[in-house]
Amino acid sequence: MTQIPKGANIAVPAQVLQVAVAWQAVPGTPDVDVSALLLDAGGRVRGDADLVFYNHVEHPSGTVRHLGKSAPGAPGGAAADWLWLDLARVEPAVERVVVAASADGGTFGQMLSLDVRVTDLAGGPVAYFAIGDATTETAFVFGEFYRREGGWRFRAVGQGYASGLAGLATDFGIVVEAPPPPIPGPGYVTPAPPPVPGPGYVTPASPPVPEPGYAAPVPSMGPAQSPVTVAVDPFSTDFRPSVHQGRGKETVQCDPSLPPGWALLEIESYHSISTTIESCDAYGRAEDYLLMAYEDDVRARTVALVPRGRPLTLRVEADTPWTLRVLPLTHARRFDSRIEGHAHDLVVYDGPPGVLDFFHHGESNFTVHQHTPPSEPEYDAEDQDLLVNEIGEVRVSAPVPGPGLLRISGDGPWKCAVRR
Structure with missing residues (x-):
């Protein structure tokens, strides 16, 4: 990968690229939220929509x-937050695309192995910039893509802000508003306030302070305990992404080296009557629908289960040319309190058991499937539950038993908030 120093720039291809802000997820260090700002010739955004981040995940263009995020497979492993951009299709009015991030719960100076890396869709290296001088910053501009002589270049910026994402965004002409409260679902009851102590209530006394020289008794450890088994995150399997392109109905056989388990499928097609993805059995016969989209322009995500002992085989169909990307599940969006999106997406719910409140603004069928791993880690099968199956503009709630994949399908914007 081409490593560039701070302030340097390099030519990049005008094509689809992926950008990762990466760090070492050591316990006690802050989390990172990456964002992109689309700027005009004056270095300003044209409106709120020109800020793309976790609460506004796609630019209207x-x-x-x-x-x-790509979450680490084990404590201390590498984590990253990802952006996707198609430089060939960026609007002419946009002169620069700035890659920035904010630190949640600390500063960038606390982070180890902080860098930004640019790759093509197949994972091929384009540019790499390591950050070695961060201190008290809570927001950072890592780099920027900018137009030059009919092409695009990437500059390593490395500029920090002590005022967080809001301060950074304000410098570029945008105001970041606080997120709205969660959407209460049917049957929601406002929690009662804590009881007021009645007459005669006595505040419990504080425990006595030990006198000087006091030595606390050493508790007995009892019999030796069995070592604790650490569960493997079923969403962290990693492999090299791949890209497949076609037109009409085609059968795609994925890389035989894909590990058994879940894979994220991302497809794009434009001006097609319908776009579908089906899984195939060992004989290449269509088996189950993984995606059915009837929008003119489709940018959708779904999930496939890579079988054990044979390659993942898919049947893809669209009236016009399509592009299919097979990605590790670490590229999926994750949440534990609220999330929003559009049409078809695959997200990871990381929270405990609770109730999911959904709102869908559309006209067609809105469904939510939850996929959970089997009790055994071999992924010979998966558990799948239909949580929601409604039509049109709906506000509906569904219980969720715990962490899992949510495969969401609709024809318009949707929101999901967690009620515990």
């Missing part, structure tokens, strides 16, 4: 998207 469809040329810049926030993909979400």
